[in-house]
Amino acid sequence: MSNIIDASNLGKQYQLHHGGLFANASLKESFTAFAGRLRGALHSVPLEQKKIVPQKSESFWALKDLSFKVVQGERIGLIGSNGAGKSTLLKILSRITWPTTGQVKIKGRVSSLLEVGTGFHPELTGRENIYLNGAILGMTRAEIRRKFDEIVWFADVEKFLDTPAKRYSSGMYLRLAFAVAAHLEPDILLVDEVLAVGDASFQKKCLGKMKDVGKEGRTIIMVSHSMAAIENLCTRVLVLDKGQKMMEGYPARMIQGYLNSFDGKDKALFIEQWEDRRGAGSIRIHSFCVLDHEHQPVNILVSGREYIFRFGYKARIDKAKSIDFSFTVSDMAGRVLFRNRTLESGLDLPGTLCPKGYLDCRIPRLGLTRGRYTFGFTMIVDGVESDHLPGEQALCFDVMDGDFFGTSQLSDLAPVIVDHKWTIKGLKR
Numbered sequence: 001m002s003n004i005i006d007a008s009n010l011g012k013q014y015q016l017h018h019g020g021l022f023a024n025a026s027l028k029e030s031f032t033a034f035a036g037r038l039r040g041a042l043h044s045v046p047l048e049q050k051k052i053v054p055q056k057s058e059s060f061w062a063l064k065d066l067s068f069k070v071v072q073g074e075r076i077g078l079i080g081s082n083g084a085g086k087s088t089l090l091k092i093l094s095r096i097t098w099p100t101t102g103q104v105k106i107k108g109r110v111s112s113l114l115e116v117g118t119g120f121h122p123e124l125t126g127r128e129n130i131y132l133n134g135a136i137l138g139m140t141r142a143e144i145r146r147k148f149d150e151i152v153w154f155a156d157v158e159k160f161l162d163t164p165a166k167r168y169s170s171g172m173y174l175r176l177a178f179a180v181a182a183h184l185e186p187d188i189l190l191v192d193e194v195l196a197v198g199d200a201s202f203q204k205k206c207l208g209k210m211k212d213v214g215k216e217g218r219t220i221i222m223v224s225h226s227m228a229a230i231e232n233l234c235t236r237v238l239v240l241d242k243g244q245k246m247m248e249g250y251p252a253r254m255i256q257g258y259l260n261s262f263d264g265k266d267k268a269l270f271i272e273q274w275e276d277r278r279g280a281g282s283i284r285i286h287s288f289c290v291l292d293h294e295h296q297p298v299n300i301l302v303s304g305r306e307y308i309f310r311f312g313y314k315a316r317i318d319k320a321k322s323i324d325f326s327f328t329v330s331d332m333a334g335r336v337l338f339r340n341r342t343l344e345s346g347l348d349l350p351g352t353l354c355p356k357g358y359l360d361c362r363i364p365r366l367g368l369t370r371g372r373y374t375f376g377f378t379m380i381v382d383g384v385e386s387d388h389l390p391g392e393q394a395l396c397f398d399v400m401d402g403d404f405f406g407t408s409q410l411s412d413l414a415p416v417i418v419d420h421k422w423t424i425k426g427l428k429r
Contacts, residue, residue: 004107004188004219005070005093011101012063012088012243062088063099063243072187075210075220077234077251079227079258084240086223090114090190093221108187108219111137113178122166126157126176129165133180147183154205155179175202182209188219204407207233227255227302228403252305256292259300259400271389272314279387283323283353283379287312290397301366303402303417309340309361311377315353323349324380325359329373330391337373337416367417368399 063085070076078086091097092104094112120129130151134144144151152158155175160168168176182189189210210220210233224230230237230251237254239247239261247257272286289297291308301307309327326341340361376391389395404417 002072002107003069003105004072005068005104005221007069007102007104008067009102010063010066010089010092010099010104011061012085012092012097013100014060014062016058016060061243063092066102066240066243066245068238068245068248070219070221072219073214073217074236075214075234076222077230077237077254078221078223078240079225079230079237079255080240080246083242085243086240087114087192088243089240090192090221090223093188094190106188109138109184110188110190111181111184111186112190112192113181114190114192120165120173120177123164125164126161126168129176130180133177134184137181137184137186139184151176151179151183154183154209156202171202178206182206182213186218188221189213191220191222191224193223193225203229226401227259228401231255232403232406253294255302256298256305259302260298269395271395274389277387277389279379279385280381282317282381282384282386283313283315283320284387285311285377285379285389286314287358288395299397301368301397301399303367303369303399304365304404305402307363307366309363310358311361312356312358313379314356317381318353318355320349320353321382322380323347325377327361327375327377328391329368329375331415332372332374334374334391337368365404365419366399366402367404367419369415369417370399370401371415372396372398373415 066085066089078089080086088097090112091114092099093106094110094114096112096114120133124132130148131141131144135141139147152161155172155178157168157172157176160172165173165176191210207229210222214220214233214235220233222230222234234251237247237249237251238245239254239258241261246261247254269288270286271288272284289310289312290299290301291310292298293306295308298307311325311327322343324341324343325347326339326343328336328339330336340363342359374391374396376389376395377387378385379387404419
């Protein structure tokens with residue numbers, strides 16, 4: 001398929017201004033001095049008390065040397081930390097602003113939803129704003145009239161249709177703005193982090209609509225801090241950092257790479273010399289790390305993903321009749337959420353123990369919601385406690401939202417997610 005967006009060496013430069021008037025003056029004093037200048041009375045502010053400095057400016061590149069191509073029908077996710085250039089890129093694509101360097105070629109009609117209520121007039125009713133906003137986005141009056149009922153149903157504002165928009169809540173603004181933009185039938189739909197305003201039901205409706213838009217062969221470029229929404233909706237992800245493209249590829253891999261990129265902690269935790277542990281020491285845990293599905297060490301985990309909890313050990317014995325190792329995961333309040341134990345899972349022991357090795361516990365789908373969790377462990381060798389370290393805040397890992405059930409819905413009412421399926425059966429009377 002042909003490229004619907006072709007961006008080449010995009011750059012956007014802004015000028016940041018510092019200083020000016022009185023460097024050590026308050027805002028009120030600076031304004032007074034400025035007014036005095038206009039009246040020719042600069043002496044009204046004592047010069048011996050205020051240091052006059054010239055205004056300085058510096059260049060800031062919100063985007064720099066950014067190149068990418070988008071094929072018609074792709075759903076692109078843009079992720080990155082605050083200030084990475086995501087919103088600036090969407091503004092360039094929507095032609096709100098122009099690049100300082102480079103160029104972007106766009107084929108087809110673009111609809112953008114970058115800020116809640118953009119193009120709405122507070123004194124006009126919801127009905128009038130549908131026509132106004134639709135016209136701003138490029139819809140003809142006949143097209144708006146044809147889609148009017150569907151827009152009203154989607155936004156769920158029928159009761160308030162003839163109420164001035166200034167009396168709408170931010171959620172109502174969002175629903176109506178998204179409904180108009182999504183029903184424009186654009187070739188390209190640009191969506192900035194506006195879905196965070198709506199409730200769970202509306203988020204589900206929005207994501208479903210964007211999926212439908214994608215299935216119809218139209219293109220979506222979406223900025224969101226919800227990794228679950230990005231993973232569920234997008235076919236490709238661009239990771240931006242300081243205005244430049246850091247990574248590009250499949251959503252799951254890019255999300256984990258992004259999470260790892262801003263986590264500067266060591267991926268492996270070496271605990272051999274840690275105190276506050278007890279046990280005979282015939283076998284001792286000396287390190288811990290978490291591996292993803294590609295066996296790469298990570299610190300930040302995502303709900304619903306596969307991980308391996310790896311415990312490195314050192315043995316002072318070469319044989320053991322029984323080894324019972326367990327680790328518990330708790331929340332930050334100290335409440336134990338679950339325990340994984342080798343004895344219960346049927347671990348087969350080798351005849352001879354190597355001096356060094358590791359115990360791997362594979363978790364096919366991590367059933368924890370967003371938050372920080374602590375863990376501790378116990379090693380029992382031939383019925384004797386060999387090593388024990390209680391859970392504490394130093395032994396911890398972080399979990400980010402993930403699309404556990406593949407529905408883009410976040411399970412945030414409890415810390416633990418239990419894998420399950422629902423069915424419904426009707427009973428005949």
